[in-house]
Amino acid sequence: MINVKNYDINLNFDLKNLRYEGKVKIEIESDENEVILNAVNQKIRKILKDGKEIPFKYDGENIKIEGKFSGIIEIDFEKNIPYSLVGIYAIPYEGDNIISTQFEAAHAREMIPCIDHPAYKAVFKLTVNVDNGYDVISNMPYEKIEEEKGRKIYYFLPTPKMSTYLLYLGIGKFEEIKDKYKNIDIIVATPKGKISKGRFALEIAKKFLEFYEKYYGIPYSLPKLHLIAIPEFAFGAMENWGAITFREIALLADENSPLIQRKRIALTVAHEIAHMWFGNLVTMKWWNDLWLNESFATFMSYKAVDRCFPEWNVFYDFISAEYAPSMRKDSTSFTHSIEAKVEKPEEAEQIFDEISYGKGASILRMIESYLGEEVFMKGIREYLNKFKYSNATGNDLWDCLEKVSGKNVRKIMEDWIRKKGYPMIKAEIHENEIKISQSLFSFKEYYKELWPVPLTFEINGKTKEFLFEREEEKIDFEGKIETVKININKSGYYRVLYSNLKPVLSSKLSSFEKFGIINDYYAFFLKGLISHEDYVNLIKAFFNEKDRLVSNELSDQLFTLYLINEKKFKDLAIEFHKKQLKIWEEMKDENSRMLLGILSHRLAMIDENYAYEISGKIKDYDKIDPNLKQAIITAYAIANGEKAFFELLEKYRKEKFDEERERILIAMTFFKEPTLVLNTLSLALSGEIKKQDILRIIAASTRNLKAKKEVWNWFKIHVEFIRKPYLGTGIFGRILANIIPVIGVGIEEDVKNFFEKNKFEEAINGINEGLEMLEIFSRIAKL
Ligand SMILES: [Zn+2]
Missing domain, CATH: 2.60.40.1730 (tricorn interacting facor f3 domain)
Structure with missing residues (x-):
């Protein structure tokens, strides 16, 4: 000892x-x-x-x-x-x-x-x-x-x-602004010249401290809390106790920042402050339970932001930014169980990913909805009080939740955190019964697996739930089944494949449930469980839908499909975005403006004509709705080529805040002329792009179909330069998982050979995952 x-x-x-x-x-x-x-x-x-x-x-x-x-x-x-x-x-x-x-x-x-x-x-x-x-x-x-x-x-x-x-x-040499919450000094610190954008973080930090003290039932333990903007920072932020560090873009904003930016800051600040208790006061015993820290802070950050900014509706963002990406990763063979195997601490670096954050948080959301919010909170308080200033494991948390709920939490959670992947529920709908069965959903793997699924469903408007643990089960219903939906509010971590979608689409569906159907069926389409035609018919039924979550998801899907198979999906993607833009242009609330900005940016990247159409708005750039700035500046780059390159470069060099610098750089990856895109990338070589941003800018440029071949060749030449700053962070692998499937379409052999010759040990999981997704995308490319 x-x-x-x-x-x-x-x-x-x-x-x-x-x-x-x-x-x-x-x-x-x-x-x-x-x-x-x-x-x-x-x-x-x-x-x-x-x-x-x-x-x-x-x-x-x-x-x-x-x-x-x-x-x-x-x-x-x-x-x-x-x-x-x-x-x-x-x-x-x-x-x-x-x-x-x-x-x-x-x-x-x-x-x-x-x-x-x-x-x-x-x-x-x-x-x-x-x-x-x-x-x-x-x-x-x-x-x-x-x-x-x-x-x-x-x-x-x-x-x-x-x-x-x-x-x-x-x-x-830092600048600081301060405030007080009770006796605690809250301080935002930035490098010289940047404190003017620190006020927003200072205000919300105070609100979150108050929220967490109430929720956890334990006061914050230190006399002060610093929030520090660091000019070069690999991650979003880091929860050092009493001295939280952030990359600048995750901390600094003002009233001229788009909503997407302020939401990101609020969620990051809330995530890190949640760690002051969960992670710092009580810490996991070993890195295999990293998820305890990260899932919990992720889940709590949405709760805190939802409480402080109810008009933002951030649980919609939770579904699209945490739940959906984690399910996508968890559908590949190179996923891992939430509770991961970590022998050496360096191995922990590769698991700061969608599983430890998003999947874990989604499982906590599922168990909270099973136990009830109040009971869940009591269990958390019990856990924090019992283990403060020491260490604990997942089992300790289940014991506390079990004690306050009287329900068998450990038995349910153990399966969810120890098995990789998640179930697909097949629902066979008959006149007065539904046969359900469960099996693993994975793009490529086939093996038998069962989970204890807290199944929620509604038949003819009546909701029910039970713990579905067996391979098959029959749900009887007295009377003729007219409407059915399973997985109420998408609170369960599973997909549902129905034998017939008609009774489902005739149900009264919440935004979460509509999202659930199109997200599940997209995965079924990628796996080949439903045909291209069925997929297109399904999503077309949602093209005129006025629903933020649905619109964002479909835009995402169609943009990806356009990148993989331009011939088949370009027109469809344009049709969708044009219809949706008409709907959202009319809306004035901030969430709608944020969505409008996303849709407009995507359409500019897909449709050159649209880019030409809106590029002229650049002359009012300083006055336009900040939510639309990315779309306008990208469109301007597309429409103006070399002239725009030099103008944007000058603007980039003069600008001191990363929010605008990043916007400019993203635009500069979208020129129609590949040489201009390479000129942008070479700013990384000369040190004009921050180390922390190099991979992000490369990833953005792989979405430019006109330049992706040249970007790939450039990547191959400079790969050693690119990976070096990220050693010890796990980031290189996570970004490769995202780059490979898109850039590889059409040049599969070249990409495979390259990674066979260059086995980057620190990124091996991400490379394997990327190559597997590439196989799936390649099939779609041949449709
Ligand atoms: Zn964290």
């Missing part, structure tokens, strides 16, 4: 040369024969025990010290700070550098020697010595600052007991 009590960390920075010297005192009790400390790429000068130097071995990754002991180990070391995206890293900013950290899953060991494991919780006390003129931010407020010889020493208060991956250190 090894027990770590606290870390006393002293760091002395030489910012000009991007290096630091450190002294870390670790209080440890161990009865094992050796102590192993994780320490990556440091220069270990000496190690002291009770003031005396002791021998050790160091291989660049671990420090081994022989012998049992209790007391304080003192490590004297130094380290260079790289320009990267994980560990402790430097970011060039306006002629100077910002230093920031990103430790999840296993990168704390890159800053200091430590036992880098979520279950080894300890108290951290940090002292940081920097040049005058620099600000330092950490998890806790500082106790005092001392000045000496042109330098400043920050002494931070000790943290509560917490995991290593939650430690934070930021050094730079």
Whole structure:
């Protein structure tokens, strides 16, 4: 047994040369024969025990010290700070550098020697010595600052007991705005010149803190909460306790930002604040339960935003942004169970994906609807109280939910989190009975599997539910069955294939249910369970539908189908988008304007004539509805080629906020002329595109049918340059899963050969998933 009590960390920075010297005192009790400390790429000068130097071995990754002991180990070391995206890293900013950290899953060991494991919780006390003129931010407020010889020493208060991956250190010249919630200081910090867009995040953070304190029944544990915008950041955000970091676009907005942007910020801020309890106060024992953190924070973020902005209706966004993408991934053979196998912490990096976030959150939504909101909340409170400042597993959560509900939660949840994939329910509708059966739904795999499905359904307007656990079941009904729908409000994680859609389409369907039908039947079409003709007939019945969720989903499907098989689907996609634009142009509410922007952007990418038609609106660009800006600027690029390239490039170089910079870059991937698209991509090579955005911009350009061949060749040449900044993040694989199926259509052999020759180990799951989806898309391409 090894027990770590606290870390006393002293760091002395030489910012000009991007290096630091450190002294870390670790209080440890161990009865094992050796102590192993994780320490990556440091220069270990000496190690002291009770003031005396002791021998050790160091291989660049671990420090081994022989012998049992209790007391304080003192490590004297130094380290260079790289320009990267994980560990402790430097970011060039306006002629100077910002230093920031990103430790999840296993990168704390890159800053200091430590036992880098979520279950080894300890108290951290940090002292940081920097040049005058620099600000330092950490998890806790500082106790005092001392000045000496042109330098400043920050002494931070000790943290509560917490995991290593939650430690934070930021050094730079920051601007701040502050507010108070009860006694807690809420602070938004940005690099110089950007604080003007921090107000929105500050206001919502206050609302979310209040919401979570009420929901969890436990007050926030730290005296302050920082929300920090970081100019180079691999992920959306990171829940360091008391010092949450964000990529700029996930934190900064004002009243001129489109709704899609403000929603994204609200959901990200709400997600990270949810972690202050779920994840930080109570932490998973090991990374196999990563989903406990992520699913829960994802689910709660929608609850919090829904409570604070009911007019946004964010559970619609939950369905399209979390539920649907997770089901798509979970239909491939390269998915994984929610509770994943993780032997080494590096393996955890590949599972920050749709399954750990979206599927897990959808399963929690399903179990909440099975238990009831009130009971679910009580179970969560019980769990947090029981395990605060320590670690827990999925089973601990089920036990708490079981205790408060009296229902057999563990038995249901174990199957859902331990089996990969999900069921397809086949419903055979007869005159007065429905035969249902369940089997695995997967695009390619066939094997027997059963789940305990909390099945909800409605016959002739009467709703019922039961736990469907067997392979087959019969539902009897007295009287003639006129209308049927299964999976009420799409709250269950399964698809339904009906023998006959007529009684289903004659039911009174909610938005979620209409979405459910077209989303399920699209998957059935991709798998080949229904014909092209049946699919088209079904979706055409929804072309004039005035329903945000349906419209967004169909736009998504038709855009993808257009990318795969232009000949078959271009006209249909244009017809749909034109009909829908007429409907939404009339609406004034913000959600409708957001949808209008999405539809208009998609149509501009599909239909050149439409792009020409709207491109002239660029002259009023500063005054137009922000929701429409992306569509207009993309249309302008399509219609104006080289002239637009130079204008947009100049605009990009002058602009300081990422929201607009990203809009411009996306537009610049859509020129009709492939050379112009390659010119845009080469901005990545010259460092003009942030490291964090390179893959996103490449992914966007693969959606440009006029340039995708050239983009693929460019990708092959520069692949080493592209993947390097993402090592240690898992992002390269996740984006490849998304790029390969679209870019590969028509050049399947070339793409397969390339990835056979280049086995990028850190991305292998994503590559396999992408290649499998490519096979499915290739079949559609040949229709
Ligand atoms: Zn999270």
